[in-house]
Amino acid sequence: MTPATRIYVDADACPVKDEIYRVAARHGLPVSVVAGNFIRVPNDPLIERIAAGSGMDAADDWIAERAQKGDIVVTSDIPLAARCVKAGADVIAPNGKPFSEESIGMTLAVRNLMTDLRSSGEVTGGPRSFSPRDRSAFLSALDQTIRRIQRARDQK
Numbered sequence: 001m002t003p004a005t006r007i008y009v010d011a012d013a014c015p016v017k018d019e020i021y022r023v024a025a026r027h028g029l030p031v032s033v034v035a036g037n038f039i040r041v042p043n044d045p046l047i048e049r050i051a052a053g054s055g056m057d058a059a060d061d062w063i064a065e066r067a068q069k070g071d072i073v074v075t076s077d078i079p080l081a082a083r084c085v086k087a088g089a090d091v092i093a094p095n096g097k098p099f100s101e102e103s104i105g106m107t108l109a110v111r112n113l114m115t116d117l118r119s120s121g122e123v124t125g126g127p128r129s130f131s132p133r134d135r136s137a138f139l140s141a142l143d144q145t146i147r148r149i150q151r152a153r154d155q156k
Contacts, residue, residue: 096137
């Protein structure tokens with residue numbers, strides 16, 4: 001028997017936690033909310049709060065060590081997304097953008113280039129602000145991903 005899909009949330013800067021809780025409850029899926037330190041979560045038996053520790057990448061490492069095929073990871077952290085995609089998990093950014101094996105290499109390269117430009121003093125601006133359209137795109141992407149995983153499991 002294949003284990004149930006679990007949703008892992010890189011929670012420290014995640015703007016869509018409430019949406020994840022609602023969608024997970026509708027599908028009866030467990031959620032691991034992972035942060036460096038304490039983070040408040042609803043009192044729900046399906047929602048697990050993980051304080052991974054204050055180490056540099058403690059929350060990322062905790063998620064990457066557990067995420068696998070059939071799981072969903074929600075993060076905007078590109079290196080974490082790359083690790084989870086490599087492990088076979090489905091990865092979605094809070095703006096609804098999916099990370100895939102096809103896209104993660106280029107996404108990681110652009111991220112590294114922008115980091116290098118910023119560290120050399122180039123002004124590159126930050127990411128655009130999170131919008132209601134992003135929230136809607138995320139909800140749609142999460143629901144579609146859950147349904148696709150469930151269909152694949154039902155066909156086995």
